[in-house]
Amino acid sequence: MAKKDLNTSGKTSGLDANRKKEIMGIIVISIAVLLGLSILSYNPEDYQYARSISFLDLFNPDANSRLVQNWLGPVGAYISHYLVHSLFGYTSIILALIVGYHGWHIFRRRDIRELGWLTVLSVWGMILLSTFIGWLNAHASFPDDSIWSGTAGVAIAQVLYNITNIGSIIILSVLMLITLLMFVDRDLQKTIDNMKLWMENLQEKLDERRAARQLRKEEKAKEREERIAQKRAEQEKKKEEQAAQKKQKQEEKELQKKEIAEAESEEEPVKPAPSIDEIVEKSEEQDREKREQEKAEAGTLDTRQRATLEKEEEIDEDEDDIEVSVYVGKGEEQADEKDLDKMNKKKAKEVPVIKYKFPKVDLLDPPPAEGNEVDLEEIKENKRIILDKLKRHKIEIVGINAIVGPTVTLYELEPAPDVKISKIESYSNDLKMATASKGLRMLSPIPGKSAVGIEVPNSTRETVYIKEVINTKKFVETDMTLPVAFGKTIENEVFMIDLTKMPHLLIAGATGSGKSVGINTIITCLLYKCHPDNLKFVMVDPKKIELSLYRNIQNHFLAMLPDSDEPIITDTTKAQETLESLCKEMDDRYDLLKMAMVRDIKSYNEKFKTGELDEELGHRHLPYIVVIIDELADLMMTAGKQIEEPIARLAQLARAIGIHLVVATQRPSVNVITGTIKANFPARIAYQVASKVDSRTILDQGGADQLIGMGDMLFNNGTGMVRIQNAFVSTEEVEKINTFIGQQAGYKEPFHLPIIKDDTGDIPDPLEDIDEYFEAAAKLVVIHQQGSVSLLQRKLKIGYNRAGRIIDQLFNAGIVGPYQGSTARDVLVQDEDELQELLDNLDEYEG
Numbered sequence: 001m002a003k004k005d006l007n008t009s010g011k012t013s014g015l016d017a018n019r020k021k022e023i024m025g026i027i028v029i030s031i032a033v034l035l036g037l038s039i040l041s042y043n044p045e046d047y048q049y050a051r052s053i054s055f056l057d058l059f060n061p062d063a064n065s066r067l068v069q070n071w072l073g074p075v076g077a078y079i080s081h082y083l084v085h086s087l088f089g090y091t092s093i094i095l096a097l098i099v100g101y102h103g104w105h106i107f108r109r110r111d112i113r114e115l116g117w118l119t120v121l122s123v124w125g126m127i128l129l130s131t132f133i134g135w136l137n138a139h140a141s142f143p144d145d146s147i148w149s150g151t152a153g154v155a156i157a158q159v160l161y162n163i164t165n166i167g168s169i170i171i172l173s174v175l176m177l178i179t180l181l182m183f184v185d186r187d188l189q190k191t192i193d194n195m196k197l198w199m200e201n202l203q204e205k206l207d208e209r210r211a212a213r214q215l216r217k218e219e220k221a222k223e224r225e226e227r228i229a230q231k232r233a234e235q236e237k238k239k240e241e242q243a244a245q246k247k248q249k250q251e252e253k254e255l256q257k258k259e260i261a262e263a264e265s266e267e268e269p270v271k272p273a274p275s276i277d278e279i280v281e282k283s284e285e286q287d288r289e290k291r292e293q294e295k296a297e298a299g300t301l302d303t304r305q306r307a308t309l310e311k312e313e314e315i316d317e318d319e320d321d322i323e324v325s326v327y328v329g330k331g332e333e334q335a336d337e338k339d340l341d342k343m344n345k346k347k348a349k350e351v352p353v354i355k356y357k358f359p360k361v362d363l364l365d366p367p368p369a370e371g372n373e374v375d376l377e378e379i380k381e382n383k384r385i386i387l388d389k390l391k392r393h394k395i396e397i398v399g400i401n402a403i404v405g406p407t408v409t410l411y412e413l414e415p416a417p418d419v420k421i422s423k424i425e426s427y428s429n430d431l432k433m434a435t436a437s438k439g440l441r442m443l444s445p446i447p448g449k450s451a452v453g454i455e456v457p458n459s460t461r462e463t464v465y466i467k468e469v470i471n472t473k474k475f476v477e478t479d480m481t482l483p484v485a486f487g488k489t490i491e492n493e494v495f496m497i498d499l500t501k502m503p504h505l506l507i508a509g510a511t512g513s514g515k516s517v518g519i520n521t522i523i524t525c526l527l528y529k530c531h532p533d534n535l536k537f538v539m540v541d542p543k544k545i546e547l548s549l550y551r552n553i554q555n556h557f558l559a560m561l562p563d564s565d566e567p568i569i570t571d572t573t574k575a576q577e578t579l580e581s582l583c584k585e586m587d588d589r590y591d592l593l594k595m596a597m598v599r600d601i602k603s604y605n606e607k608f609k610t611g612e613l614d615e616e617l618g619h620r621h622l623p624y625i626v627v628i629i630d631e632l633a634d635l636m637m638t639a640g641k642q643i644e645e646p647i648a649r650l651a652q653l654a655r656a657i658g659i660h661l662v663v664a665t666q667r668p669s670v671n672v673i674t675g676t677i678k679a680n681f682p683a684r685i686a687y688q689v690a691s692k693v694d695s696r697t698i699l700d701q702g703g704a705d706q707l708i709g710m711g712d713m714l715f716n717n718g719t720g721m722v723r724i725q726n727a728f729v730s731t732e733e734v735e736k737i738n739t740f741i742g743q744q745a746g747y748k749e750p751f752h753l754p755i756i757k758d759d760t761g762d763i764p765d766p767l768e769d770i771d772e773y774f775e776a777a778a779k780l781v782v783i784h785q786q787g788s789v790s791l792l793q794r795k796l797k798i799g800y801n802r803a804g805r806i807i808d809q810l811f812n813a814g815i816v817g818p819y820q821g822s823t824a825r826d827v828l829v830q831d832e833d834e835l836q837e838l839l840d841n842l843d844e845y846e847g
């Protein structure tokens with residue numbers, strides 16, 4: 001039934017009404033398309049052609065109607081001429097769109113009356129747009145062709161312009177805007193409301209975005225804080241782990257040592273002889289390891305130091321004031337006066353070569369019974385000045401500690417979390433002025449801490465006496481080979497190093513800063529701990545006064561060239577010769593080490609002591625040699641490279657064979673402390689210097705320019721810097737020690753360094769400086785047919801160096817052959833008669 005209704009509904013005679021509408025729609029759309037195409041393909045020249053074609057030509061296949069460019073031929077040319085040229089230019093396309101839209105409406109069977117308002121608005125819009133473009137074309141030459149607006153558009157615009165002049169464009173713009181708004185939404189109020197709403201939405205969105213950004217920022221800051229806290233915790237954990245690992249390693253090492261010792265006692269494997277390179281490399285590696293270990297420990301240094309400090313007082317004036325905790329190091333445990341003497345007595349007995357008595361502790365001046373009191377008033381005042389100054393620069397400090405040392409007090413400031421540490425550093429000069437101090441050193445930050453350190457000199461400084469340092473348990477009981485206790489740190493601890501581990505020292509300081517006292521401290525410490533059999537000094541003193549006191553101990557402790565009259569070298573040429581001789585001694589020692597198949601002097605001497613090394617082959621006990629150069633500048637100025645080269649060579653290679661350099665200068669300029677010298681001296685000491693540049697030359701950083709003289713020093717071994725008050729040893733004390741040693745029998749002569757052969761190739765005059773044992777030695781050598789140093793040593797009861805010198809003279813005289821390493825020299829003279837003949841010839845030559 002319903003089906004029937006459907007089929008019958010709307011049926012008219014012939015075509016169904018709906019179909020009709022659809023057909024109608026399609027036709028209208030097609031007209032719109034044709035209209036559009038004719039408009040789009042408009043060509044101004046087409047109209048003339050179109051006009052020239054007669055109606056009949058249209059049916060003539062040869063007519064030139066094809067010359068018309070318009071896509072719809074002459075018809076299109078006509079239509080587009082009227083619409084585009086005469087009426088509204090290209091805006092006429094709106095007409096085609098209106099027609100097309102109508103067609104679509106009809107096709108969709110909608111009521112086209114609905115389109116009334118839209119049609120009117122579209123036509124109006126088209127006219128307005130063409131007028132607007134016409135105005136622009138006429139008055140702004142844009143676009144430069146009236147084809148966009150048509151003649152009608154330009155004409156209307158011109159009329160409007162004639163009436164309202166420039167107002168015409170404003171009127172047109174406003175009309176355009178209104179039309180556009182009406183097009184978009186015909187309800188203007190609604191449009192305005194919509195626009196308002198859109199603006200509000202936009203504002204809201206912007207606000208939301210801003211809030212989200214702020215939230216993200218806060219979250220990030222929170223995350224960062226958490227990360228920092230986590231990192232700190234990790235660092236703490238790491239430190240603890242490192243300490244544990246270190247302990248474990250130490251235990252393992254000890255265990256290993258024990259095992260090795262046990263294994264060695266069972267059987268001694270035959271090891272291949274190490275090369276010089278291996279020996280140097282090994283000892284460098286050990287140094288590197290030590291430095292790395294120290295670096296790892298540097299982080300824990302502070303806690304170690306702090307643990308030994310005693311909290312003196314907490315000063316807290318006002319309620320809102322930051323309290324300052326004052327710490328004073330409790331100082332090193334003193335040894336019994338007799339302890340060192342007793343130990344030294346035992347040590348002297350172990351070396352039967354000479355009868356020797358170590359200097360007694362009571363030769364040293366006792367420190368005054370009363371130590372310096374901590375001046376709490378001064379600390380309070382300094383704290384006030386520092387905090388006031390920083391507050392004025394808006395730097396907030398949340399905690400402050402004061403560590404009172406013998407020379408300076410270290411104020412540890414803990415800044416508020418948001419304070420930049422570098423900012424505090426920039427006020428160091430201000431603080432120096434405010435505290436009216438001679439020098440003020442900043443540590444920003446204190447290594448391993450998130451605190452800034454300010455070292456302010458104490459108004460009354462405490463002298464650290466050498467006895468306070470030497471007579472401590474730390475020094476007395478140390479098993480270091482060449483221990484040097486420089487003085488006291490800010491925590492009142494004795495600062496001690498083993499010179500063999502450094503392995504050389506470079507010292508700089510302005511005149512009067514305490515260098516000479518420092519060098520005396522080094523020598524004194526060594527004299528109190530080392531037997532003359534194990535230690536020799538080479539002293540170079542171009543200033544001629546500082547080290548002259550040590551002449552007294554030449555037969556015990558000094559090493560020199562055999563032909564030298566002065567045990568303390570003051571002349572540059574002699575200094576150069578001595579340094580070269582030390583290089584030879586170094587090479588000889590490496591040969592000995594190689595022969596003995598050991599890697600360092602310590603193992604060599606141990607092996608020699610047990611009798612494993614044959615004296616016949618030239619093996620001998622090797623004493624450590626400490627070369628002291630007081631004033632490198634004088635030498636460098638006169639001899640330059642000739643001094644620099646042997647120093648650098650020794651510094652580079654001498655560590656394993658027991659030659660250590662202590663080089664001082666008051667001029668730390670780059671032409672004295674050259675790059676080559678600096679590179680080979682990792683351990684450096686700076687006393688007060690004149691400028692920051694000088695400080696950088698010696699320490700690679702500032703700080704030494706802020707020291708306050710009289711033994712106030714900075715020690716840097718490449719792993720960190722320590723401020724020390726150098727122990728004071730007076731000239732009288734040095735004199736007493738030297739006299740005490742000097743009046744003992746000692747050796748017959750100073751330790752002789754090897755003679756350097758003339759490298760011109762000339763054989764030195766064999767009769768010059770000939771040894772009184774020369775003839776006797778020659779006979780011995782010929783009788784035994786063996787040119788060995790140890791033979792002469794044994795038979796003539798002379799020292800190694802002298803025997804070596806005689807062998808060299810025998811070589812020069814043609815009695816023995818050249819040096820052959822580990823085997824004795826060949827004897828070139830067959831028997832005593834031949835020798836006598838040779839000696840007679842030499843006498844004649846001499847005569």
Ligand SMILES: Nc1ncnc2c1ncn2[C@@H]1O[C@H](COP(=O)(O)OP(=O)(O)OP(=O)(O)O)[C@@H](O)[C@H]1O
Pocket residue numbers: 463464509510511512513514515516517518666710711712725726727728729
């Ligand atoms: N550790 C110290 N404790 C107390 N006073 C010291 C200390 N070191 C040096 N002095 C004082 O400083 C003075 C100068 O010291 P010293 O002679 O060692 O300086 P210097 O650097 O060697 O000078 P120069 O280069 O002119 O020889 C000494 O006479 C002494 O009074």
